[in-house]
Amino acid sequence: MRLGLAIDLDTCVGCHACAVACKEWNGQSLMGGAPDYDAWGKAPSGAWYNRIRHYEIEGDPTYSPYRCGSSSDASEHQPLSKTVNVPMSCMHCEEAHCVTVCPTGASYKRAEDGIVLVDPSRCMGCNYCSWACPYGARELDEDVGVMKKCTLCVDRIYDEQLAVEDRQPACVLACPTHARHFGDYDDPQSKVSLLAESRGKQSMLDDLGYKPTNAYLSPRKPVEIKAELPIRAGLSDKAKAFVNRLIQL
Amino acid sequence: MKPALSVIFFTVSSGAGLGLLVWLLIASLMADHIRMDGATFYKGVVIAALMITAGLLSSTLHLANRKNAIFSLVRVKTSWLSREGLLALILYPLAALHLAALHFGWPHITPFTLWLLVADAIAILYCTGMIYACLRTIPRWNTWMTPAKYVLFGLMSGSVLLPAALSLRPAEVGPIGKPMVAIVLLAVGVVFYIAYLLKHPRAQHTINDALGFKRGNVRLLDVGHSHGTFLTNEFGFVLAREKARMLRWLAIVFGFIVPMLLCYFTQWFWSASFICIAGLLVERWLFFAEAEHVVRLYHGQQRV
Numbered sequence A: 001m002r003l004g005l006a007i008d009l010d011t012c013v014g015c016h017a018c019a020v021a022c023k024e025w026n027g028q029s030l031m032g033g034a035p036d037y038d039a040w041g042k043a044p045s046g047a048w049y050n051r052i053r054h055y056e057i058e059g060d061p062t063y064s065p066y067r068c069g070s071s072s073d074a075s076e077h078q079p080l081s082k083t084v085n086v087p088m089s090c091m092h093c094e095e096a097h098c099v100t101v102c103p104t105g106a107s108y109k110r111a112e113d114g115i116v117l118v119d120p121s122r123c124m125g126c127n128y129c130s131w132a133c134p135y136g137a138r139e140l141d142e143d144v145g146v147m148k149k150c151t152l153c154v155d156r157i158y159d160e161q162l163a164v165e166d167r168q169p170a171c172v173l174a175c176p177t178h179a180r181h182f183g184d185y186d187d188p189q190s191k192v193s194l195l196a197e198s199r200g201k202q203s204m205l206d207d208l209g210y211k212p213t214n215a216y217l218s219p220r221k222p223v224e225i226k227a228e229l230p231i232r233a234g235l236s237d238k239a240k241a242f243v244n245r246l247i248q249l
Numbered sequence B: 001m002k003p004a005l006s007v008i009f010f011t012v013s014s015g016a017g018l019g020l021l022v023w024l025l026i027a028s029l030m031a032d033h034i035r036m037d038g039a040t041f042y043k044g045v046v047i048a049a050l051m052i053t054a055g056l057l058s059s060t061l062h063l064a065n066r067k068n069a070i071f072s073l074v075r076v077k078t079s080w081l082s083r084e085g086l087l088a089l090i091l092y093p094l095a096a097l098h099l100a101a102l103h104f105g106w107p108h109i110t111p112f113t114l115w116l117l118v119a120d121a122i123a124i125l126y127c128t129g130m131i132y133a134c135l136r137t138i139p140r141w142n143t144w145m146t147p148a149k150y151v152l153f154g155l156m157s158g159s160v161l162l163p164a165a166l167s168l169r170p171a172e173v174g175p176i177g178k179p180m181v182a183i184v185l186l187a188v189g190v191v192f193y194i195a196y197l198l199k200h201p202r203a204q205h206t207i208n209d210a211l212g213f214k215r216g217n218v219r220l221l222d223v224g225h226s227h228g229t230f231l232t233n234e235f236g237f238v239l240a241r242e243k244a245r246m247l248r249w250l251a252i253v254f255g256f257i258v259p260m261l262l263c264y265f266t267q268w269f270w271s272a273s274f275i276c277i278a279g280l281l282v283e284r285w286l287f288f289a290e291a292e293h294v295v296r297l298y299h300g301q302q303r304v
C-alpha cells in the first residue's frame, strides 16, 4: 500500500479547517501532541502538521483567463490572475530523505503502507530531518524536544471501532469543500489514483527526487463566460446575459 | 539557516583539534628532525583532545532531547551524522591504544595505530562536511566543495596549531623553523575559500518549481501564520548583503591572511592560531547564515 492524500487546488478555499481539525485530533493522540506556545499571548506560535499558504498566480493563461480588475477596465494590460490556496503537510515521500539522514532511527517509513513516522522514544531532537525535508513538513515539539509531523492519522485510519467512513485522516473529514481525498496510490482504481490521473498533478520540486506520494490536483481551466448577447436571443438568453453582466460589473 | 553557535563552535574547535592531532602524529614520525621531545608531543595531544572533546560536547547542546543521543549511532548505513558520531567515538580508544603502544614501547603496532588515527581524524572531518553536503534541500551546501572545505580547513587550522604546540618544548632547544606546512595550507585555504565564494551552487529553484505553476509570476499573498514558526525560526534567517560582505572579508583576513603573515614573519604561533580560529568561526557562521533552504520558496522567496 502507498497511502496518501490528493489535495484539490481548484476547490480548496483556504479556510484552514483541515489544519484546525489536525490540531484538534493530534493534540491528544498517541503519537501526536502538537503543542501551542503562548497561545493567548502576544506572539502565539506552535507546532502544526499542516499549514495553508495562499498564493497569486499572475499571467498564466492556463488557469486564469480572467484579467485583474472589473470587466470595464479589463484590458490587455491587466495581468491574468488566479489565487490558489495550498495546504501542505508531509507528502510521505517514496524517497524520504528525512528518514535516511536520521541518525537515531527515530524516523522511519513503514513498509506496509508507506507512512513516514517519528518514534518519540528514540528522537533526540537534532532537527536534522527537518533540514532534509523540502516541504517544511517537520516541526520540533519544543515542549518535549521531539520532532513532530503528519502521521496521516495512523491512529484513526485503522481503528475498527470507528465507522468505516470515519477511518480517514481528520483533515479529510473536516474539509468543507471536499478538497482533500485519502487513499492508496498503489491501487490504480482508488479514488486518489483516478483523481491524480484524470486531473493531473502539480510537480513540486520533483527534481530533488523525493517522489512525494501526495498529489496536488491542478486547478481546472475555468469556463469563460461570454457577456455579449447571442444573435437571436430569446428572453431567457437575455436574462442570462444580463445576470452575467451584473456578475462581471 | 539559523546559525547555531553550538554547532559553529563544534565544527571549528573539533576541526582544529583533529587537524592538530593529524599533524602531531605525522610530526612524531620525524620527531628528531624537528626536535620534538616526548613531553611536548603529549602536551600537544592533550590540547588536541581538549579541543575535540569540547567541540563534541558543545554539539550535543543543540539537541532538544539529549537523553536519546545514545541512539545516534545506529544508522551508520544511511546517516552521515551517525557515521561522524561513530568515528568520533572510535577515535578515543584508538588514541589510547596508540599512546599505550608508545608508552610501553610496542614498535610493531605504532605504525598501524598512527595511520589509523590519521585516517579516522580525516574521515571525521569528511563526515562533518557530508552532513551538510548531502542535503539536496540546501543548494549552497549540496556540492563536493563542502566536505573538501571541512577537511582542508580542519587540517589547515591544525597545522597552525602545531608550531604553537611545539613552542611548548623546553627553551634550550631553540627557536622553531618556519612552519612551511601551515603557510602552504593557509595559502591553499584562502584560494579555496575564494573559489568557494565565487563558485558555490546558487539560485537553482524558483517559487514556480516549488508550486508547480511553471508559467507566470507566482507570489505569496498570505503565509497563513501570524507570528514566527519553527520553520521561520530554523530556515528564515536573513543576512543583510552589506554585513555578509564585511564578514567575508573578516573571514579572509583573519582566517587566512593574518595567520599566514604571522607564521612567515614572526614566532607568534599562539596568536596566529587564535586569530585563525576566530576567522574560521566567522567563516562557519557565514556558512550557516548564508545557506538557504528550499522551504523558503513556500514562504514567498522567489529563488533559492
Ligand code: SF4
Pocket (backbone or CB within 6 Å): A089, A090, A091, A092, A093, A096, A097, A098, A099, A116, A132, A133, A134, A135, A136, A137, A138, A149, A210
Ligand atoms: S514531506 Fe518531508 S517529512 Fe514527509 S516524507 Fe517527504 S521529506 Fe519526509
Ligand code: SF4
Pocket (backbone or CB within 6 Å): A101, A102, A103, A104, A105, A106, A107, A118, A122, A123, A124, A125, A126, A127, A128, A129, A130, A146, A147
Ligand atoms: S530530530 Fe529526531 S527524528 Fe529528526 S533526525 Fe534527529 S533524531 Fe531523527
